[in-house]
Amino acid sequence: MQLTTATCLAAVQSRDARFDGWFVTAVRSTKIYCRPSCPATPPRADRVDFLPSAAAAVARGYRACKRCLPDATPGSPEWNVRDDLVARTMRLIADGVVERDGVEGLSRRLGYSSRQIERVVSEQLGAGPLALARSQRAQTARILIETTAMPFADIAFAAGFGSIRSMNDVVRTTFALTPTQLRARRSPLRAADPPAWHRIDLRLPMRLPFLPDNVFGHLVATGVPGVEEWRDGAYRRTLRLTYAAGIVALRPAPDHVAATLWLQDVRDLQTAVSRCRFLLDLDADPLAVDTALAADPRLAPMIAAAPGRRVPHTTDPIEMALRIVLGQQISTRAARTHAARLTRALGEGEHQRPRGQPHRTLPDRGRRGRCTG
Numbered sequence: 001m002q003l004t005t006a007t008c009l010a011a012v013q014s015r016d017a018r019f020d021g022w023f024v025t026a027v028r029s030t031k032i033y034c035r036p037s038c039p040a041t042p043p044r045a046d047r048v049d050f051l052p053s054a055a056a057a058v059a060r061g062y063r064a065c066k067r068c069l070p071d072a073t074p075g076s077p078e079w080n081v082r083d084d085l086v087a088r089t090m091r092l093i094a095d096g097v098v099e100r101d102g103v104e105g106l107s108r109r110l111g112y113s114s115r116q117i118e119r120v121v122s123e124q125l126g127a128g129p130l131a132l133a134r135s136q137r138a139q140t141a142r143i144l145i146e147t148t149a150m151p152f153a154d155i156a157f158a159a160g161f162g163s164i165r166s167m168n169d170v171v172r173t174t175f176a177l178t179p180t181q182l183r184a185r186r187s188p189l190r191a192a193d194p195p196a197w198h199r200i201d202l203r204l205p206m207r208l209p210f211l212p213d214n215v216f217g218h219l220v221a222t223g224v225p226g227v228e229e230w231r232d233g234a235y236r237r238t239l240r241l242t243y244a245a246g247i248v249a250l251r252p253a254p255d256h257v258a259a260t261l262w263l264q265d266v267r268d269l270q271t272a273v274s275r276c277r278f279l280l281d282l283d284a285d286p287l288a289v290d291t292a293l294a295a296d297p298r299l300a301p302m303i304a305a306a307p308g309r310r311v312p313h314t315t316d317p318i319e320m321a322l323r324i325v326l327g328q329q330i331s332t333r334a335a336r337t338h339a340a341r342l343t344r345a346l347g348e349g350e351h352q353r354p355r356g357q358p359h360r361t362l363p364d365r366g367r368r369g370r371c372t373g
Contacts, residue, residue, distance in 0.1 A: 262353075
């Protein structure tokens, strides 16, 4: 999408939610930045700057609006469809590479110098990889503060901050609230089961329209027993994450997807959220997709009858490779059967999982053995 000042102004004036995630509106007179669909009175055109990311707004001294929470918008669909350096960088940042390996580790993964990545990313997004990762840390910290009873020191470590002081500074700068004030706004907490797991309830935003039938229907039809299931109106599955195992229950709602995460290590929170969003294709631009498909007269009636389709993905590239190989020239039912046998033979099981949840993961490249199923 080519964004011009006129386009951005029109989106803000009409509170067009389709543009949430494409840019943020930074109001110079109040030093607050908002999403385009913010319900507040639109600012005057001569008092705003349109910036490509929340990190760029924070770097210029703006704080997030408390009404529209611009840091919690759907992500730009560009990062899942583009294959240039910036898009690959954004996908790796979202997966937590900077938190684990730093900017130098990110550079090694991409095959470019850190200086080159810093220059290219800053030109397009108004902030470098470290600032983008810092913005992601602030969002992770906010979720943990508002949805768990963890001590602030543990949250600072889990979100990737070097100290509780640095977390306090970034949270205060980003949200104009202290961690204590954020926690005071939280909803009643429910304990995880068993205690070794951390339960986190959150909403995954998306652009409308959203047709859950096709994406959830596909996931249920291809679900591997023990790894995935549909129960009580939610798709549930295990997650193989960086630090430990995880489980998620995803439930479609009219304007979001409700997610309940059970994590053994809360440092995996942002990675888990990013992978769930990718699994359900929540950062897609459905209107752009539907418009392109409806140009074909044979597809137009189907698009009109069921707008907002998504393309289901996966939470793990190794798992996707296994599924592709197993699914060659056989039926969906047969592929599920073979995947279940492979999982029982070589997959990993988590017996201390929260009660009633999926308990196995498909094997990864670190496992060795022979499937005899």
